[in-house]
Amino acid sequence: MTNDADVLQIDNLQTSFFIDGSEIKAVDGVSLNIPKGKTVGIVGESGSGKSITSMSVMRLIRNPGRIKGGSIHFNGEDLLQKTEKNMQNIRGNKISMIFQEPMTSLNPVYTVGQQISEVLQIHQNLSKKEALSKSVEMLELVGIPSPNDRVKQYPHELSGGMRQRVMIAIALACNPELLIADEPTTALDVTIQAQILELMNGLRKELGMSVILITHDLGVVAETCDYVAVMYAGQIVEYADVHTLFNNPKHPYTVGLMQSLPRHDMDQEELNVIEGNVPKPGEMPEGCRFAPRCPFASDICTRELPDLMETEDGNQVRCWVYSEKWDGDPEVNVKDDYKTARSQ
């Protein structure tokens, strides 16, 4: 299963939370490979398990949560077998993470310079002085003007976009092989988001790292990712390269998501909604988890959970429509028929 071209291989990851004696399967059997130098997007709505997947990779799951099963190979080594001390050497060094809210992820009582230096002093054994001058370089790299002054400032003295740049500087200080960005631009205004995405794209190419980009914004995905995994209720429901996914979405959830998106670059009469709500984690439906909201759901969908299967266009999709066991309308075309199926 190991492939030299993949930096990270997540195999059948299961992460659950144990609350009041019941088990909530936040991530249920996720397998995902991250090719070297590429950006893989994980898209999904709140509660789909996209953030828990990335937290699991970093081994940041705390009680009452637990990684129950599966493996996460990073450069051939299983992260789940590492001791906490070994993990500390990897976190922030080989694998870094950027979070959504830069204000809460930065420490308000330390200067920007101290916070970047800390990483360098711990992981690269630089002296305080060396670390500080490297910090200035990092700030310059992420496009912060007058880095010599900024390095002495506190987070509250910076704007939201600047703070996110500092977070990126910290994350990239040790030249990581893998960067996990969890909704890195969600809290930012669009003009600032454009700056940050451009910066991340440029740095990825320059430094040759791989990126996992977690987001709910399909526009951001289309623009920055090479591959995309769509998550729903703790599972990947569709995986494809970005062009295939946007040109030929196969899973009814992916199709519904795309058609419910209001576009600023074209007019739409009525938005095509996905009826209902995401199932509560404790009350997962038997069978396909999307079946209760799916306009195409047939008998088998309510009975059995489909596996991820390969289609001829190269998508991997978790949907009975594309299997031999499909017992609904054999002529169905999910992408074209979504609207008519929904109104019936």
Added chain:
Amino acid sequence: MTTKLLEVNNLKQYFPIKGGVFGRTVNHVKAVDDVSFYVNEGETLSIVGESGCGKSTTGRAVLRLDEPTEGDIQFNGENLLDLNKNDMRKKRKDMQIIFQDPYASINPRQTVRQVLEEAMAIQDVVPKADRVDKMMELLDTVGLGSHQLDRFPHEFSGGQRQRVGIARALAVDPKFIICDESVSALDVSIQAQVLNLLKNLQEQYNLTYLFIAHDLGVVRHISDRVAVMYLGRVVEIGEKEEIFDNPKHPYTKSLLSAIPVPDPSHKQERIVLKGDVPSPIDPPPGCRFHTRCPFATEKCRDETPELRKTETMTGTHEAACHYMEDIEAGRHKAAY
């Protein structure tokens, strides 16, 4: 014949900054600085802009949730700023607001029944005996189902809670609703449901919306006309087709170009702005956008441009830039 339901003229909203030992006012945050617009009956005007541009403050000032510093606000031919507190409260029967955060804007200790009952009791709109029927009807209208009447807010999901907020606003039969980032906190699939609901309600009850949002996709979908704000000023206003397909102000253009398009084969030329929005405490003189504008000159620093119309603009489209014609004709080039 369209009639103006709301007309705002030269609205200013300054917030004092207290400082020093004696807590004197040392400066002002000029959140909204000389803004004028109108909303026709039955239409949706959206105000868009980035954080801190004053779009929410404008909405709050219209309802007098904050007391405006200057200007006048005509609603149905009556100046709202002349009303005393009591009359203003009565006026709010016609003017409602739906907030962004459905978790924070509904009392967690009240059931849906109490939330709706309170709204109707304050404005005394429906005879007591008919209120329960009206509540049931409201819940059906917003797609919740009348059996949910005795539930508490925590029993609902985010989208459902926003529907409760909508039901509360509708409870008093308003003419005019301000939607302040009403769908921003919702997931895409739920957002679409609520947007469709708002649109249907508008047709059904002939509602007028002032829609405040930062998501331009949402705005294009729901609006008839759009006003773009930057640092307390309206920089461009007009029919939505004009704003989206024929933008004139450099800020509007860069804002539109910054939005990622959900289509990987789409390659657009992006105008990436330098720097951040300046502080509204000490806004730049002249055109407020000049510090980030690639086309800015001396003139932009010295003279404040007024909203005006050029030959290539149609309808009520207006923008505030000295160089619209020159940029369009290619006579004036971007500096970066």
